[in-house]
Amino acid sequence: MAQFSKFEAFELDVLKEVGNIGAGNAATALSRLLNKPVDMGVPKVSLLPFEEIADRVGGMEQVVIAVFLRVEGEAPGNMFFIIQEDAAKRLLTQLLSLPHDDENGYSEMELSALCEIGNILTGSYLSSLADFTHLAMAPSVPSVALDMAGAILSYGLLQYGEMGDSALLIETTFLEDCQDLEGHFFLIPDPESFTKIFRALGVNVE
Amino acid sequence: MIQQNLIKVGMADLNIATEGSVLKTTGLGSCVGLTLYDPVNKVAGMAHVMLPSSEIARESTINLAKYADTAIPELLDRMKHVGAQQNRLVAKMAGGAQMFAFSGQSDSMRIGPRNVESCLEIINKFKIPVFAQDTGGNYGRTIEFDSGSGLLLIRSVQLGIKEI
Numbered sequence: 001m002a003q004f005s006k007f008e009a010f011e012l013d014v015l016k017e018v019g020n021i022g023a024g025n026a027a028t029a030l031s032r033l034l035n036k037p038v039d040m041g042v043p044k045v046s047l048l049p050f051e052e053i054a055d056r057v058g059g060m061e062q063v064v065i066a067v068f069l070r071v072e073g074e075a076p077g078n079m080f081f082i083i084q085e086d087a088a089k090r091l092l093t094q095l096l097s098l099p100h101d102d103e104n105g106y107s108e109m110e111l112s113a114l115c116e117i118g119n120i121l122t123g124s125y126l127s128s129l130a131d132f133t134h135l136a137m138a139p140s141v142p143s144v145a146l147d148m149a150g151a152i153l154s155y156g157l158l159q160y161g162e163m164g165d166s167a168l169l170i171e172t173t174f175l176e177d178c179q180d181l182e183g184h185f186f187l188i189p190d191p192e193s194f195t196k197i198f199r200a201l202g203v204n205v206e
Numbered sequence: 207m208i209q210q211n212l213i214k215v216g217m218a219d220l221n222i223a224t225e226g227s228v229l230k231t232t233g234l235g236s237c238v239g240l241t242l243y244d245p246v247n248k249v250a251g252m253a254h255v256m257l258p259s260s261e262i263a264r265e266s267t268i269n270l271a272k273y274a275d276t277a278i279p280e281l282l283d284r285m286k287h288v289g290a291q292q293n294r295l296v297a298k299m300a301g302g303a304q305m306f307a308f309s310g311q312s313d314s315m316r317i318g319p320r321n322v323e324s325c326l327e328i329i330n331k332f333k334i335p336v337f338a339q340d341t342g343g344n345y346g347r348t349i350e351f352d353s354g355s356g357l358l359l360i361r362s363v364q365l366g367i368k369e370i
Contacts, residue, residue: 147235148363149233150234151235151305154217154237158256
């Protein structure tokens, strides 16, 4: 874990650029899907204690909808696309003209639609990243869950659990048309992947 | 309602409580919330176990609370220190869910069930009876353990509240 606290400022900038390129393409994909402008925030790269990671999406117990997929290939890692429930409802209304019925929770159709949106967005994130780094990266079949943020995110931290109590993550948020349709991408590369990403981008690492 | 003293147990963390204090850990996914209780002295302990075994640890200083095989002995020590007796202890556990379902199940993806198995094995080694468990499934849990009553309250998004 010590290696991560020693990252130079410019190395963090490289990782920010990774988030920027990936999420930029994903935002474009979402914008096409919705036929509306989508803005994105400046990516954040941070080494966070496990406890604090869920705070980024509203706390351990905040109920969120998350699409999770495992990145396989030369630079493996975990990827989450996380949105709040109200944003999910708005997405469903806009994309599928399915009015959401609050009483019965989410139907299989609705969850499947959200999973597919997550799949399209994370897919474009990863493919642009693979183009940029020339590393082979393939997403696993995505899986969707509606649950507490803490329970969901801890699943992506297991590879870090073996070596410390914090994880390095690349986070990007986007906003649709200044409305509060807010989404988060978390890319959590496996600890071993950083060297490969840096090398691929021409950064010298010892 | 009486205001109870709430003691938070973080991820890969453990703590003990006495005198009616309540231990709480939030957002258990594949992690296991393991509780031990001495009903006579009313000493309660809780560990938020993240991984099944410290054998895979690659860190220089091990966080004892993170692994099932190190967290349980540590929790026992801490509880004995404040008067709990091992032969009176009873265990309850919750968590160990499989948050996401994948077709190609690699072993690291089955971490929830493996955490549960490992906890049970170690609890058995110490000859502590497991009174109740609410493990598995595909949903997250938040748990509160009352050191006054020894009751474990489990809250989940889909199934609401239950007590074991």
